Amino acid sequence: MTRGPLEDENPDRLYTVTGGRSRAEEIDLDLVTLIVSETEPYPGMQSEHARILQLGRHPTSVVELASELGLPVSVVRILVADLLRAGRVSARHPTAVGPGTDLPELEFLKKVLVGLRNL
Amino acid sequence: MRTPLRGSASHGLKIVVVGGFGVGKTTMVRSVSEIRPLSTEETMTQAGAGVDFNSGAPGKSTTTVAFDFGRISLDEKMVLYLFGAPGQERFWFLWDRLFTGTLGAVVLVDTRRLADSWYAIDRLEHHGTPFIVARNNFGPPAHDLDDVREALSLPGEVPLIDCDARRRESSKQVLIALVDHLYALTAARETTR
Numbered sequence: 597m598t599r600g601p602l603e604d605e606n607p608d609r610l611y612t613v614t615g616g617r618s619r620a621e622e623i624d625l626d627l628v629t630l631i632v633s634e635t636e637p638y639p640g641m642q643s644e645h646a647r648i649l650q651l652g653r654h655p656t657s658v659v660e661l662a663s664e665l666g667l668p669v670s671v672v673r674i675l676v677a678d679l680l681r682a683g684r685v686s687a688r689h690p691t692a693v694g695p696g697t698d699l700p701e702l703e704f705l706k707k708v709l710v711g712l713r714n715l
Numbered sequence: 716m717r718t719p720l721r722g723s724a725s726h727g728l729k730i731v732v733v734g735g736f737g738v739g740k741t742t743m744v745r746s747v748s749e750i751r752p753l754s755t756e757e758t759m760t761q762a763g764a765g766v767d768f769n770s771g772a773p774g775k776s777t778t779t780v781a782f783d784f785g786r787i788s789l790d791e792k793m794v795l796y797l798f799g800a801p802g803q804e805r806f807w808f809l810w811d812r813l814f815t816g817t818l819g820a821v822v823l824v825d826t827r828r829l830a831d832s833w834y835a836i837d838r839l840e841h842h843g844t845p846f847i848v849a850r851n852n853f854g855p856p857a858h859d860l861d862d863v864r865e866a867l868s869l870p871g872e873v874p875l876i877d878c879d880a881r882r883r884e885s886s887k888q889v890l891i892a893l894v895d896h897l898y899a900l901t902a903a904r905e906t907t908r
C-alpha cells in the first residue's frame with residue numbers, strides 16, 4: 597500500500613477547502629456520477645470550484661475530479677454539491693444496479709458486451 | 716493531458732478489480748484503460764460516518780486509502796470505470812460504500828498467494844455481488860484451475876479463468892467473462908419469474 601500525498605495532508609487545509617463541513621448534505625454523488633458545467637468560473641470564486649467548472653466543460657466523473665484536484669473523494673463531493681445547489685453544474689447519475697437493486701437488464705448488458713468486444 | 720469524455724457521455728458504470736498486494740490489479744486496469752490509470756484517495760472515519768477532518772476526535776480513527784482507476788468508453792453514452800481495490804480486510808468498510816452499485820467484481824489471484832483473496836471472496840459472496848475469479852498467470856501454471864477452485868472453496872457456478880493482466884486482449888476477455896456471467900445470472904433469474 598503506497599502512502600499517498602494526502603497521508604501527510606494537513607487536516608486544516610481540508611477543513612478550509614470545505615468551510616469546515618464534512619458531509620455532502622442530501623446530495624448523493626456516486627464515484628461515477630458525471631459532472632457537467634453549466635457556467636464559466638467567475639473571478640474571485642474559490643479556486644477548487646473554479647477548477648471543477650473548468651474540468652466540467654466535458655463530462656467528468658466525481659472520481660476523476662478528485663484525482664485531478666488531488667483531494668479526497670468525500671471533499672470533492674462537498675464541493676460539487678455546492679456547485680449543484682448553485683446551478684453551476686449538472687449531474688448525470690448512474691442507474692442503480694447491483695446489491696440491493698435488481699441486476700441490470702439483459703438489453704443493457706448486451707450493450708456493455710458489444711462495447712467491450714469493440715475494444 | 717487526460718482525454719476528455721465525449722459530450723454525450725451520460726451513464727457511468729463500475730467494475731471493481733480486487734486482489735492482494737502485487738497481484739496485478741493496476742496492470743490490468745492499465746492494459747484496458749483509455750486513459751493512463753489515475754489514482755485517488757478517500758479519507759474516512761472507521762465509524763463510516765463520513766469524513767472527520769478533526770482527527771483529534773476521541774474514539775475515531777481516520778483511514779486514508781488510495782485506489783487506482785481507469786476508464787473505457789463503451790459507446791456514445793456508457794462509460795465503464797475500472798477500480799483496482801486492495802483486498803485487505805481493513806479497507807472493506809470503505810469499499811462497501813464506494814463501490815455500491817458496481818456491476819460486479821473481478822477477483823484477481825496469484826497462485827502463490829491464494830490466501831490473500833479468501834477474505835475478498837467471502838465478502839463478495841456475503842454481499843451478493845456477482846464476481847468471477849481470474850488467475851494472473853505469470854509463467855508455467857503450477858496448479859491446474861481445479862486445484863485453485865478447491866483451494867478457494869469456490870462454488871461451481873463462479874467462473875474461474877486464466878489471464879495475463881499485462882495483455883490488453885487478455886484483460887478484455889476477463890471483463891467479457893464477468894459480463895457474460897452477469898448476463899447468465901440475469902437470464903436465469905428472468906426465467907424463474
